[in-house]
Amino acid sequence: MKKLLILPLILLLGILLVACSQGDESGKKKEGAEKASEETLKVDKGLLNVEVTIPATLYKGQDIDSIISEAKNSGIKEVIKNDDGSLTYKMSKSEHKKMMKELKERIVKSVEELKTSEDFASINDVAYNKSFSEFTLTVNKEKFEGSFDALASFGLALAGMYYQLFNGADVEHYKVTVYIKDESNGEVFDTMVYPDELNENNDK
Template sequence: MKKLFILPLTLLLGLLLVACSQDKESDSGKKTVNADKTAEETSKDESLKVDKGLLNVEVTIPASFYEGQDIDKAITEAKEEGIKDAVKNDDGSVTYKMSKSVHKKMMKELKESVLKTVEELKTSDDFTSIKDVTYNKSFTEFTLTVNKGEFENSFDSMASMGLAIVGMYYQLFGGTDPEKFKVTVIFKDESNGEVINTVVYPDDLNNEEK
């Protein structure tokens, strides 16, 4: 996989962790009535949930996303920003362990990032052939409706890269098997619905590098 995936992952993870940290600090200022009784009940309840693994989420990011990067530094920064634990595996991948609340907030931020990317593509002056963008609920497939004449005389196919990046991140942090995550981007002619081109990530990137 190309190195261009690395920087967005580092930045995105950092932004999400900061956002979660800020939310946590805000929540800590709220009321704490009946502290002794509530704390005791909460402690018992949480202990039970932890034993069942209901409060923690583990996410594994493939080694290819860290190519050329200092993984140890990335792990240290993740822990400093609120991730409970991060471990480098033998295959070079990294497994992050976080609370369920942090993970929920991260997924919300990731979804917003995907939707923002979609809206930017629909309104951008850089990809004028793109008239509409639709997607499925899991962000594994995006369909770009384009003006065929304009599309074939431009580099607007590169728009698929941005969608692939945010789509893959959403899947990986959502728990998709690192060996199975894919994003399919379909380009269709706005006049008749004809499929002009289909790109599957990361498969097509890997094939280009061979």
């Protein structure tokens, strides 16, 4: 299994555990709560704390109790397992801000590593937008279609979805689109939209 597939979740949990183990700090004035649906996300920003709820679909197949235990042992203020299977993390505003900064830096670093990775030889370049809701992979089409390099899109999409969720995206923006572009002529010959791709695979 290529390492990029497990990178986003490890990256996310690592940032959570590091950022939230620094202790509480004073926050700024109340910014209000971000709107969200029950099955997508909820980021509530209070006077001092931020609550982030991640949907159950992104924890599918994982040991939720172990995730909660490890998070608490690492210093996260509180982790709540909701009735719908989602998890709510509570942290200070300063911790949330730091977490978002580190998450962005690590996604960018992962993209740069992907460009030169021997594991994904057909991929020559990766571009992305500011919110990580779109990624464009420029590839050698012949090599790409004869390999498993499309798996890289899953790793990028998962990282992008987590970034949006923790940044307070609402249901209308909870999507990541990955474009596959032929380096020889600039043509986009494949497009994948997440989490739609995940839902389709689960239905098969």
